[in-house]
Amino acid sequence: MTEKIGFIGLGIMGKPMAKNLLKAGYAVTVFDMVGDRVEELVLDGASAAGSSYDVAAATDRIITMLPDSADSERAILGARGVLAGAKRGSVIIDMSSIAPSMSQKIAAECAKKGVEMLDAPVSGGEPGAINATLAIMVGGKQAVFDQCQPLLKVMGKNVVLTGDVGAGNITKLANQIIVAANIEALSEAMVLAEKAGVDPERVFNAIRGGLAGSAVMEAKAPMMLNRNFKAGFRIRLHQKDLRNVLQTAQELNVPLPVTALVQQMLGSLMNDGEGDNDHSAILHFLERMAKVEVRKGG
Ligand code: NAD
Numbered sequence: 171m172t173e174k175i176g177f178i179g180l181g182i183m184g185k186p187m188a189k190n191l192l193k194a195g196y197a198v199t200v201f202d203m204v205g206d207r208v209e210e211l212v213l214d215g216a217s218a219a220g221s222s223y224d225v226a227a228a229t230d231r232i233i234t235m236l237p238d239s240a241d242s243e244r245a246i247l248g249a250r251g252v253l254a255g256a257k258r259g260s261v262i263i264d265m266s267s268i269a270p271s272m273s274q275k276i277a278a279e280c281a282k283k284g285v286e287m288l289d290a291p292v293s294g295g296e297p298g299a300i301n302a303t304l305a306i307m308v309g310g311k312q313a314v315f316d317q318c319q320p321l322l323k324v325m326g327k328n329v330v331l332t333g334d335v336g337a338g339n340i341t342k343l344a345n346q347i348i349v350a351a352n353i354e355a356l357s358e359a360m361v362l363a364e365k366a367g368v369d370p371e372r373v374f375n376a377i378r379g380g381l382a383g384s385a386v387m388e389a390k391a392p393m394m395l396n397r398n399f400k401a402g403f404r405i406r407l408h409q410k411d412l413r414n415v416l417q418t419a420q421e422l423n424v425p426l427p428v429t430a431l432v433q434q435m436l437g438s439l440m441n442d443g444e445g446d447n448d449h450s451a452i453l454h455f456l457e458r459m460a461k462v463e464v465r466k467g468g
Contacts, residue, residue, distance in 0.1 A: 172197045175321065176225035176232035177216075178245055178252065179266070180207035182401075183292070184235035186299040187265075187325045189214055194324040199228045222246070226255030226262075231321065234264045238410050239272035246276050258284035261314060263322075265306070267291040267407075269414045270336035270343070271421070273309065277335040286314045289335055291342035292326060295403055303327045307345075309337035343418060346411040350432045350449070352386035357453040360394055360464045369468040371395050390450040395466045402448030409436035409445075 173196055177188040180202040191198050192215050200211045201219045208218050219225040222245045226232050232252050236242050242264050246252045252262055262280060264273065264287065273289035280287040288310035298304040304326035308315055315331045322329045332341045359382075363373040374391045377383065393399065412433035419426045435455045444451050457463055 174199065174229040174231075176200075176219075176229035176252075177211075177235070178202070178222050178225055178232065179235035179241075180204075180211060181235065181237075182296050183265075183299045185211065186296070187233075187235060187304075188216065190299075190302045190325050191321075192216060196321075196324075199225050201225045221250045221255075222248070222252045223250040223255035226252040226257075226260065230257065230259070231261045231263065231318070232256065234262065234266060236264075236266045236268075237407070238266070239268040239414070242266050242268050242276060243272060247279055253280060253283060253285060256280075256283065256285045259286075261286040261288065261318060263288045263290050263318060265290045265292055267342050267346075267411055267414075268339060270309075270339040270418055273339050274336045277310075286311070287335060288314055288318060289338040290318075290322060291338055293342065293345050294326070299325070306330070307332055307338045307341035309333055309335045309339065309341075339414075340418070343411065343415045346408065347415055347426065347429050349386055350408060350412060350436075350452075351428050352384055353390055353449055353452045354428075354432050354435065354456075356387055356390060357394070357456040360391070360453060361456045361460045361462055364464045364468060365460055365462045367468055369466070370464050371466045393448060393450040394453050394464055397465070399444075399447040399451040399454075401446060402450070404446050405436055405439050405449055405451060406445035408449045409433060409440060412436065 175191055175196045175198050177198050177200045188198055199217045199219050200208055202208050212218050234245055277287040288308055290306050290308045292304040292306050294304040302325055306322050306326040306329045308331045360370045363370045415429055
């Protein structure tokens with residue numbers, strides 16, 4: 171029998187992930203607050219539901235892919251939410267990047283109803299979602315993970331259980347610290363080269379194979395050099411992730427000075443109307459301070 175999966179949140183990431191589940195032969199029931207997004211998936215063979223509640227009532231495993239903690243809380247714990255419609259033994263897999271403490275709060279509410287929960291945020295961006303090559307970092311019980319791993323493998327390549335519920339989002343926050351600091355450092359390097367009159371593209375080509383080279387550099391240096399700041403991963407989402415990092419760090423008494431600095435830069439860029447640009451636009455913050463614009467050819 172075809173297995174039924176629920177999917178809520180059909181944005182940049184959720185849409186291609188749900189499409190990959192359809193391609194793999196699952197019967198997918200979908201919901202998004204934006205009706206057009208549901209209609210597109212229905213054209214691909216999904217069934218439409220009128221609410222998160224209805225998705226949960228029609229399926230036993232429900233995936234959510236939403237922007238932030240408050241969205242997951244509303245969609246899962248709200249009055250017409252997933253948990254209200256879920257049956258004992260159902261599994262909720264929240265793949266949104268949210269605060270780990272919120273994942274734990276949601277899991278605790280689910281447990282009261284005999285519903286299992288995994289937090290399973292992803293890395294790899296829209297291309298990873300389209301090509302089913304996402305890195306998926308999971309928190310939850312081993313047995314629930316084992317049951318859901320084949321499903322997660324349809325959407326990602328590297329699927330790793332890192333601990334109990336909340337550990338998936340702790341892992342994602344660790345990832346986001348490293349990515350943010352890398353983009354900021356790359357921006358400083360590009361601005362310095364430009365101001366010194368050395369072609370930033372040649373600098374990139376000279377150093378990409380050395381110790382400074384990274385997946386971040388390979389993805390973001392070409393965007394900076396081509397002045398292409400179309401998201402990708404939006405500044406506002408990265409600012410949200412670093413806010414969750416700093417909130418979690420505060421709860422644990424962990425000072426994270428560089429993360430705090432980059433989070434302020436992202437906030438400033440949002441005030442400048444750059445919230446929907448790719449996070450490679452951190453470059454603009456450094457350029458404005460140095461009064462220079464990075465370009466191929468210097
Ligand atoms: P998005 O804003 O494009 O999509 C979110 C979708 O959720 C929207 O379609 C919105 O209408 C829907 N939604 C919000 N609240 C809802 C609710 N209560 N009920 C039903 N639908 C609701 O966001 P995205 O880029 O797809 O990101 C989703 C998550 O994945 C975020 O936590 C983000 O940080 C994370 N993420 C994004 C990327 C990326 O490159 N975009 C990469 C890795 C992780």
